[in-house]
Structure formats: C-alpha cells, structure tokens
Amino acid sequence: MTSAAQQPAYETEVLIVGTGPAGGTMALALAKAGIRTVVINRYGWTCRTPRAHITNPRAMEVFHDLGIIDDVKLYAAPTELMGENVMCQTLAGDEFGRLRTWGNEPGRRCNYAYGTPETNVDLPQNYLENILLGAAAHKGAEVLFHTEFVRFEQDDDGVTSFLRNRLTGAEYSVRSKYLVGTDGARSTVAAQLGLPFKGDMDKLGATNIVFTADLTKYVEHRPSSLYWMFRPDEGPAGIMSGTLRMVRPWTRWLGTTFFDINNPPEIDDAEARRLMHKLIGDDSIPIQIESVALWAFNESWATRFHKGRVFCAGDAVHRHPPLKGLGSNTSVQDSYNLAWKLAHVLKGMASPVLLESYSQERVPVAEEFVPAAFGAMQHYDKVVAALNPTLSEDPAVSAASFEMLKGDNDNLTERRQQLRDAVAATYRTFDCPGIEMNQRYQSCAVAAPADETPPPFAQDPEIYYQPTSFPGARLPHAWLFSGNSRISSLYVCGGGEFTLLTGNSGAGWRAIAKAVSDELGVPIKVVTIGLGQDYQDLYGDYVRISEVEESGALLVRPDVYVGWRARSLGETAQADLRAALASILGRNASGHEFMKSGGVEQPARKFDEMEKAHYA
Ligand SMILES: Cc1cc2nc3c(=O)[nH]c(=O)nc-3n(C[C@H](O)[C@H](O)[C@H](O)COP(=O)(O)OP(=O)(O)OC[C@H]3O[C@@H](n4cnc5c(N)ncnc54)[C@H](O)[C@@H]3O)c2cc1C
Numbered sequence: 001m002t003s004a005a006q007q008p009a010y011e012t013e014v015l016i017v018g019t020g021p022a023g024g025t026m027a028l029a030l031a032k033a034g035i036r037t038v039v040i041n042r043y044g045w046t047c048r049t050p051r052a053h054i055t056n057p058r059a060m061e062v063f064h065d066l067g068i069i070d071d072v073k074l075y076a077a078p079t080e081l082m083g084e085n086v087m088c089q090t091l092a093g094d095e096f097g098r099l100r101t102w103g104n105e106p107g108r109r110c111n112y113a114y115g116t117p118e119t120n121v122d123l124p125q126n127y128l129e130n131i132l133l134g135a136a137a138h139k140g141a142e143v144l145f146h147t148e149f150v151r152f153e154q155d156d157d158g159v160t161s162f163l164r165n166r167l168t169g170a171e172y173s174v175r176s177k178y179l180v181g182t183d184g185a186r187s188t189v190a191a192q193l194g195l196p197f198k199g200d201m202d203k204l205g206a207t208n209i210v211f212t213a214d215l216t217k218y219v220e221h222r223p224s225s226l227y228w229m230f231r232p233d234e235g236p237a238g239i240m241s242g243t244l245r246m247v248r249p250w251t252r253w254l255g256t257t258f259f260d261i262n263n264p265p266e267i268d269d270a271e272a273r274r275l276m277h278k279l280i281g282d283d284s285i286p287i288q289i290e291s292v293a294l295w296a297f298n299e300s301w302a303t304r305f306h307k308g309r310v311f312c313a314g315d316a317v318h319r320h321p322p323l324k325g326l327g328s329n330t331s332v333q334d335s336y337n338l339a340w341k342l343a344h345v346l347k348g349m350a351s352p353v354l355l356e357s358y359s360q361e362r363v364p365v366a367e368e369f370v371p372a373a374f375g376a377m378q379h380y381d382k383v384v385a386a387l388n389p390t391l392s393e394d395p396a397v398s399a400a401s402f403e404m405l406k407g408d409n410d411n412l413t414e415r416r417q418q419l420r421d422a423v424a425a426t427y428r429t430f431d432c433p434g435i436e437m438n439q440r441y442q443s444c445a446v447a448a449p450a451d452e453t454p455p456p457f458a459q460d461p462e463i464y465y466q467p468t469s470f471p472g473a474r475l476p477h478a479w480l481f482s483g484n485s486r487i488s489s490l491y492v493c494g495g496g497e498f499t500l501l502t503g504n505s506g507a508g509w510r511a512i513a514k515a516v517s518d519e520l521g522v523p524i525k526v527v528t529i530g531l532g533q534d535y536q537d538l539y540g541d542y543v544r545i546s547e548v549e550e551s552g553a554l555l556v557r558p559d560v561y562v563g564w565r566a567r568s569l570g571e572t573a574q575a576d577l578r579a580a581l582a583s584i585l586g587r588n589a590s591g592h593e594f595m596k597s598g599g600v601e602q603p604a605r606k607f608d609e610m611e612k613a614h615y616a
Pocket of ligand 1 (some may be wrong): 017018019021022023024040041043051052053054055125147149150182183184185187188208295313314315322325327331
C-alpha cells in the first residue's frame with residue numbers, strides 16, 4: 001500500500017465518495033464550476049430502491065440552479081398527488097382522519113407560495129440519483145462504479161485515498177486536493193476522520209418492502225404520498241402497523257412496518273406479501289414483491305463536519321427518521337453549501353479559511369433537524385393513545401376501544417376531539433417551510449453588521465418561513481418581470497457566482513462592483529431591479545423583501561444566501577463592498593497581497609481556460 005500511496009493511479013481536484021443525493025449534488029455542482037472531480041460508488045449502480053421521495057422547495061431551488069429542474073419535474077409526482085394524507089385502520093378499512101399536507105392545506109400553502117417559486121414534489125430517490133449523476137457526468141465529472149473507498153491519508157498539500165476495484169480486487173490510490181465523504185449513515189470517511197457525534201444510532205427497526213400492486217380503487221379518490229395504518233386489533237404495540245408510500249401512482253409502493261431493533265425479523269417474499277396485505281386490508285389484491293430491506297431510525301449528528309482537507313456531507317454527518325422529509329433534502333443542501341466554497345478556493349479566488357464556514361453553517365442545521373425529525377414521532381403516540389386510551393395489550397379491548405368511537409355516545413365526545421386534535425397535530429411532521437428555509441447562518445462567510453442581530457421570528461420558526469435579507473439568510477423570493485416572462489429573485493442569482501442586487505437609484509453600484517471584481521479577481525454579476533431596469537418589480541414585492549433602500553444593495557453568495565447588504569449607496573460603498581467580499585472569501589485586507597502571498601491553493605485561473613483544459 002505504501003508504494004501505491006507514493007504513486008497514485010491518478011490525480012484530481014476533488015474525490016467524492018458516494019453517489020447518493022449528497023454525492024450527486026456535490027459532483028454536479030463542482031463539475032459545473034469546472035472543477036476536476038471523481039465520484040465513486042462501491043456498488044455497480046445508483047440506489048435501486050425508492051428510499052427518499054419528498055423533495056422540498058428549497059431542494060427544488062437548488063436543482064433549478066444546477067440546471068436539472070426540468071428532469072426532476074418530469075420524473076416527480078406533483079404536489080396535487082401528494083397531499084390527502086390518510087389515517088386509517090387498513091387501506092380498505094375505516095378511515096378516521098385525513099390531513100392536507102406538503103403545501104396542500106390552504107393556510108400553509110400561502111406561506112410556501114409567498115416564500116418560494118417551487119412546490120414540494122414526490123421524487124423517489126432512485127430517479128433523483130440518476131438525474132444528478134447523469135448531469136454531473138455530462139458536465140465532466142468522472143464516475144467510477146464498483147469502486148470502494150478504503151481509507152485516506154491527508155497532509156498539507158492534499159489527500160491520498162486508497163480505493164479497491166470490487167470487480168478485479170485491485171487496490172490503488174488517488175491523490176486529490178480535497179476528499180468529500182458523502183458515504184451515508186455508516187460513513188467510513190467520517191469514522192476515519194474521527195468526527196465527534198452526538199445522539200444514538202439504531203433506535204427503532206423498520207422494513208422497506210417495495211412491491212407492485214394496483215391500489216387505484218383504494219387511493220385515487222384521496223391521492224397522497226403516504227397512507228398510515230393503525231390496526232387496533234393488534235393491541236398498542238402493533239397499533240401503528242405501518243405506512244404505505246406511493247412510489248408511482250398508483251401501482252408501485254413502498255411499505256414500511258416496524259420491529260424491535262434488537263430482534264430483526266426474517267422476511268421472505270411470502271411474509272412480505274402477508275405484511276403488505278395486512279396494511280391494505282384486502283388479501284385479494286395481487287402483489288408482486290420487488291425487494292425487502294431492513295433499516296433503522298437513528299438520532300445522531302456530527303458536531304463538526306470537516307477536518308483539514310476532508311469533508312463529510314449528508315447522512316454521513318446527520319442520521320434521522322424520514323419524518324418531515326429532511327434527509328435527502330438536507331444532504332443536497334450540505335453539498336450545495338460546500339461546493340461553491342471548494343470551487344472558489346480551488347480557483348484561487350478564496351482562502352481555505354472560507355472552508356471553515358462549512359461546519360459553522362451546516363452543523364447548526366443538523367443540530368436543529370435531527371432532534372426535530374426524531375421528536376416528531378411523539379405525534380403518532382398521541383394518535384395511538386386517542387384510539388386506545390388504556391393502552392391495553394389485549395387486541396379485543398383495543399379494537400373495541402376504537403369501535404366505540406363510532407357510536408352515538410356523548411361520553412366519548414371528548415375522546416373523539418382528542419383523536420381529531422392528535423390527527424391534526426401530526427401536520428408538524430409534514431409541512432415545515434420554516435425549518436426548511438429559515439436558516440440564518442452565522443459564520444466567517446457572512447459579513448453581518450456587528451451591532452445588529454437578525455430580526456426575531458414573529459411566528460413558530462419551525463412551521464412558518466419568515467423572510468429577511470439579513471446577511472446569513474437565504475435570499476427572499478419575489479417575482480420579477482422581464483418582457484412577458486416572470487422569474488424569481490432567487491433565479492437571477494446563483495450559477496456559481498456572486499450577484500449584487502440593487503434598485504433604480506443604485507446605478508453607481510455597477511462601476512463599484514466592477515472595480516471590486518477586478519481588484520479581487522472574483523466575478524460579480526450586477527442585477528438592477530426597478531422600473532426600466534434589468535427586471536421590473538411589478539408587484540412591489542422585491543422592494544419590500546429586500547429591506548434596503550432603492551440605492552442599497554444585497555451581495556448574494558453563489559448559494560443564494562445573502563452575504564452582505566448596504567442600506568443605501570454611501571460614500572464608502574466601494575470600500576465596504578470590497579471589505580465584505582474579501583471577508584466572506586477569507587482573504588486579507590488587500591486582494592493583491594493575498595494573490596501574491598501564495599495563500600491560495602492554486603494560481604487564479606479563468607473559468608473558460610479551466611473548462612477547456614478539463615474537456616481537452
Ligand atoms: C424509507 C426512507 C424514506 C425516506 N424518505 C425521505 C424523504 O422523503 N425525504 C428526504 O429528504 N429524505 C428521506 N429519507 C432519507 C434519505 O434517503 C437519506 O437522507 C439520503 O439518502 C442521504 O443521502 P446521502 O447522499 O447522504 O447518503 P446515501 O444516499 O446513503 O448514499 C451513500 C452513498 O455512498 C456509497 N458508499 C458508502 N460507503 C462507500 C464506500 N466505502 N466506498 C464507496 N462508496 C460508498 C453508497 O453506495 C451510496 O452511493 C428516507 C430514507 C428512508 C430509508
């Protein structure tokens with residue numbers, strides 16, 4: 001192995017381990033930025049089972065920026081087919097509650113509609129991974145299957161990774177400037193890196209049973225991504241018997257049942273069919289089992305996501321149940337956060353100090369999400385308690401307890417209300433635009449005024465998205481107009497570059513941005529929003545959400561988070577913009593000195609030259 005380390009089989013700028021949502025996003029974002037990238041997967045193909053499916057608006061915004069939104073929409077089931085979330089005894093049996101979810105409840109739909117140009121869609125992970133990886137390969141990322149990451153060694157100049165070709169057994173090494181471990185919940189990279197973790201793994205066991213069955217007659221009139229079965233005839237332990245999840249409407253499904261993690265079941269095809277028939281409640285439905293897998297509910301996250309030149313993203317650093325649909329969506333956003341930073345450092349436009357901001361910004365997200373997703377399970381305990389208040393283990397008592405609720409009996413009015421309340425409260429496990437979009441990063445990559453704090457949340461921050469342009473927040477969405485078309489404020493930014501947004505009386509920013517851009521060698525796109533400008537603010541929404549004067553400006557980072565803002569165009573505007581950008585990029589007071597100091601990974605290169613070199 002030592003000789004392999006001395007003579008790597010090849011060199012690249014970034015080696016990515018894993019082709020899941022995190023790895024695919026990382027590969028695509030880096031390849032689009034012209035960074036030489038190799039992405040590996042120990043298996044022969046991307047994931048074959050549906051796993052994640054709820055794709056939230058923030059992830060959709062990322063996919064728009066990465067240029068894959070059309071493919072995502074082509075393969076996804078739209079919001080309208082996701083939201084009649086059913087709670088019943090069996091699919092064929094009594095239904096006792098229903099919830100409009102994923103932006104379909106009129107009150108909460110407003111919050112999404114004001115906050116984002118996108119909607120929730122249902123895109124099974126096996127489709128998403130192919131879209132991401134296909135686009136990454138198309139943009140020049142090298143994709144290697146049957147290639148297992150074994151271990152790494154890092155030094156001041158780079159990382160040597162030891163890989164195994166699983167077809168030939170051959171072992172070899174690869175040298176890269178950076179290594180990114182997006183290798184999932186059992187991450188070898190995170191383990192070898194010795195990242196500190198909080199929480200526990202393997203708290204509850206669950207099955208994933210993928211099958212085909214035409215369930216149209218039971219679901220078409222109440223279209224949903226999820227159907228929840230509570231079988232009272234099983235006693236409290238089995239009362240929440242499982243879920244049926246639409247993979248393709250209405251013929252392909254993923255069934256989940258639960259088991260004691262210390263006592264995993266043996267499930268052959270016959271047993272899988274029996275379990276699914278139990279959830280459906282109609283044994284006459286023909287079922288074709290495709291696959292059976294066991295998985296675990298975890299509650300664990302890393303309190304640091306990187307060390308030196310090695311980074312981890314996605315489930316490698318946060319592991320939690322699918323409630324609230326945050327896993328894949330968060331993994332995508334980790335990578336989107338890291339990719340522009342790596343690209344700017346590798347192109348010599350930023351100091352490696354910028355990379356510190358990755359853990360500073362994304363660890364608090366994991367700290368918030370993991371307990372929130374795991375804690376959301378308590379809402380289902382309340383539904384169970386309302387169905388069977390004595391929590392009797394006797395299936396007959398449990399079943400009778402449910403049957404009673406259907407009667408003409410005043411004394412059960414309170415319990416029926418308790419059930420309605422419990423069902424209604426489960427909305428916290430679905431629509432959470434707040435938790436999805438309210439992040440306010442505080443890091444070295446945000447130039448926030450020292451004497452100001454982000455505005456406080458006026459409503460529950462987990463449920464309601466509350467826009468602000470305070471530095472560190474995602475740029476708020478406003479519809480802008482150009483000719484006959486409209487575009488979100490989010491989509492005039494991004495593309496791997498910094499953008500300066502200004503208004504009608506902010507013409508002076510154009511020359512200022514050019515001067516700062518020339519001096520620091522960092523492209524800054526300037527977009528003016530106002531009457532007769534690049535984009536019109538016909539609804540007047542942008543002026544409101546920008547929270548700056550017409551002559552003010554927002555400096556938007558490549559990941560479409562506000563990096564800095566100026567309330568108006570003052571006399572010190574150029575110095576202020578320069579200082580803010582240099583600070584975000586981790587550069588010292590003088591851009592020229594920084595470039596000369598050798599404090600960069602590589603000399604600055606023009607994007608075109610890099611791209612040509614890459615495709616040559
Ligand atoms: C039933 C279920 C439903 C879910 N529903 C949702 C949902 O609706 N919304 C949501 O956002 N999330 C959901 N999730 C969670 C989601 O699936 C994960 O959060 C997501 O897959 C994490 O992506 P990742 O890229 O970090 O890791 P993974 O998808 O786990 O990918 C890891 C990759 O690393 C590769 N790998 C691992 N070790 C090595 C090695 N040593 N060498 C080479 N390659 C390696 C693997 O082959 C794989 O390609 C769900 C999960 C489950 C199980």
